[in-house]
Amino acid sequence: MNVDESPDVVVIGGGPSGATVSTLIAQQGYRVTLLEREHFPRYHIGESLIPETYWVLKRLGMLDRMKSSSFIKKYSVQFVSPSGKHSAPFYFHDNKPHECSQTWQIQRSEFDVMMLDNAREQGVVVHEGARVLDVMFEGDRAVGVQVKDESGNSQELRAKVVVDASGQSALLGNKFKLKISDPALNKGALWTYFKGAYRDEGKDEGATIVLSLRDKKGWFWYIPMQDDIVSVGVVADFDYLFKGRSTHDATYAEEMDNCPAVKERIASAEQMSPVKATKDYTYRASQAAGDGWVLVGDAFGFLDPLYSSGVLLALKSGELAADAIIEGLQSGDTSRAQLGKWEAGYVEGMNRMRRLVCEYYDGFNFGEFIRRFPHHRGSVTDLLIGDLFKTELDSVFDDIDTMKPKSSAAS
Incomplete structure (x- = not known):
C-alpha cells in the first residue's frame, strides 16, 4: 500500500x-x-x-x-413470555404509515x-x-x-x-x-444458525421474535434471514451463561431446553455452524x-x-x-x-433504548402496559423502531414507574 x-x-x-x-x-x-x-x-x-435506519440509508x-437485495423484509417485532404466550405483533406501519416502516433482516x-x-x-x-x-x-x-x-x-x-x-x-x-x-447490563450471548427452521407466513415471515427463557434468566432472539436460514441466539447474565458451565454447545442446548417455544421452532431444522459466543457487552x-x-x-x-x-x-x-x-x-x-x-x-436517545432494555430484564410486560396505558402504544412503538431522539417519549417511563413499588422505580 x-x-x-x-x-x-x-x-x-x-x-x-x-x-x-x-x-x-x-x-x-x-x-x-x-x-x-x-x-x-x-x-x-x-x-x-429497525425502521429508523431508513432515514440514514x-x-x-x-x-x-x-430494495433490490435478497434480504428478508421485516414488518414487526413480537415477544413471547416465559410461559410461551405470544404478544400481539408490534407492526411498525400501524404507528407510522410510511415505507420506512418496512425494514430488513440482513x-x-x-x-x-x-x-x-x-x-x-x-x-x-x-x-x-x-x-x-x-x-x-x-x-x-x-x-x-x-x-x-x-x-x-x-x-x-x-x-x-x-x-x-x-x-x-x-x-x-x-x-x-x-x-x-455497564454493570446493570453485564450480559453475554451464545448463538448459531439453522436451516429449515419454522417461520411464520406473509408479512410475519420476517418478524424478529424475542422469546423469554422459562426461568426468566434471559431470552432468545429468532431472526429469519434469506436462504432459509434463521439466526437463533440466547442472551443472559455473563456469570450465569459462562461461569461454572461446560462447553458453549452444551450451555446453548441447556438454554434451548429452557425455552420450549424456540426449541419447537427449530425441531426439524439443521444447525449450520458451531455455537458462537460474545462476552463483551x-x-x-x-x-x-x-x-x-x-x-x-x-x-x-x-x-x-x-x-x-x-x-x-x-x-x-x-x-x-x-x-x-x-x-x-x-x-x-x-x-x-x-x-x-x-x-x-x-446519549439521551441511547439512554432511552437502554432504559427500555433494563425494564424488560426487570420483568416489564408490554401487553400489560399497553392495556393499562393504551395512549402509549405509539410511543412504545417509536422506541422499538428506534425513533429515540425526542423528549416526549420520557412520559412512557414515568408511567412505567407508576406500575412499580416506589423502592424499585428505575432512576
Missing part, C-alpha cells in the same frame, strides 16, 4: 458506522480515506435492522440497493460490502488490509494515523480529523481508557470526541441487542458525527466542542 493522498479526514474501520461517516463527508466534497484492517466480505453479528443513497457480510462499495462510489478512498497501528497526536490534538499494510510497510497519514470507527477494538477508547462498562466511552478526533459506532458504545438497535446506533452516530465534522471543516474548527456537539443528544 502506498497511501499518497492528502485527506481531510481519515476513518479507521469500514463497518456501518465508518462507511456512514465517510460517505456523508465525501458527499460534501471533502477528501476521505477509510482504512479497514480486514478484507470484505467478513462475518459479523448484528443482523436485524436514504441520505447515503442506499435505499435502491436495499446478512451482515453482504450488507457491509454494500455499504463500503457505496462509500467508494461516492468518493471515499478505501484501503482494505490496512491496519492502523496508532493515532498520531501533537499535544492533545489528533493529526493523523500510523498505518501498516499486509506486506509490513508502514507509513504516516496526516489529516485534519481522525474518526475511530474500529468497533469493539475501540482503538482510541483503549488508548485513553475511556471505556466504561454494554459499555460506553466517557467522551465521544477530542481535538481532531471522534468516536462512532461500537468504538463509542455498544448497547444490549434486545431491541436490535446496533446498526441503527452505528448509522446514527456516523451521521451525527459526519454533520459535526463537515460543519467543523467549513468553519476551521475541529475542536472537541465542535466534533462532539452531537454527543449529548445522541
Whole structure:
C-alpha cells in the first residue's frame, strides 16, 4: 500500500458506522480515506435492522440497493413470555404509515460490502488490509494515523480529523481508557444458525421474535434471514451463561431446553455452524470526541441487542458525527466542542433504548402496559423502531414507574 493522498479526514474501520461517516463527508466534497484492517466480505453479528435506519440509508443513497437485495423484509417485532404466550405483533406501519416502516433482516457480510462499495462510489478512498497501528497526536490534538499494510510497510497519514470507527477494538477508547462498562447490563450471548427452521407466513415471515427463557434468566432472539436460514441466539447474565458451565454447545442446548417455544421452532431444522459466543457487552466511552478526533459506532458504545438497535446506533452516530465534522471543516474548527456537539443528544436517545432494555430484564410486560396505558402504544412503538431522539417519549417511563413499588422505580 502506498497511501499518497492528502485527506481531510481519515476513518479507521469500514463497518456501518465508518462507511456512514465517510460517505456523508465525501458527499460534501471533502477528501476521505477509510482504512479497514480486514478484507470484505467478513462475518459479523448484528443482523436485524429497525425502521429508523431508513432515514440514514436514504441520505447515503442506499435505499435502491436495499430494495433490490435478497434480504428478508421485516414488518414487526413480537415477544413471547416465559410461559410461551405470544404478544400481539408490534407492526411498525400501524404507528407510522410510511415505507420506512418496512425494514430488513440482513446478512451482515453482504450488507457491509454494500455499504463500503457505496462509500467508494461516492468518493471515499478505501484501503482494505490496512491496519492502523496508532493515532498520531501533537499535544492533545489528533493529526493523523500510523498505518501498516499486509506486506509490513508502514507509513504516516496526516489529516485534519481522525474518526475511530474500529468497533469493539475501540482503538482510541483503549488508548485513553475511556471505556466504561455497564454493570446493570453485564450480559453475554451464545448463538448459531439453522436451516429449515419454522417461520411464520406473509408479512410475519420476517418478524424478529424475542422469546423469554422459562426461568426468566434471559431470552432468545429468532431472526429469519434469506436462504432459509434463521439466526437463533440466547442472551443472559455473563456469570450465569459462562461461569461454572461446560462447553458453549452444551450451555446453548441447556438454554434451548429452557425455552420450549424456540426449541419447537427449530425441531426439524439443521444447525449450520458451531455455537458462537460474545462476552463483551454494554459499555460506553466517557467522551465521544477530542481535538481532531471522534468516536462512532461500537468504538463509542455498544448497547444490549434486545431491541436490535446496533446498526441503527452505528448509522446514527456516523451521521451525527459526519454533520459535526463537515460543519467543523467549513468553519476551521475541529475542536472537541465542535466534533462532539452531537454527543449529548445522541446519549439521551441511547439512554432511552437502554432504559427500555433494563425494564424488560426487570420483568416489564408490554401487553400489560399497553392495556393499562393504551395512549402509549405509539410511543412504545417509536422506541422499538428506534425513533429515540425526542423528549416526549420520557412520559412512557414515568408511567412505567407508576406500575412499580416506589423502592424499585428505575432512576
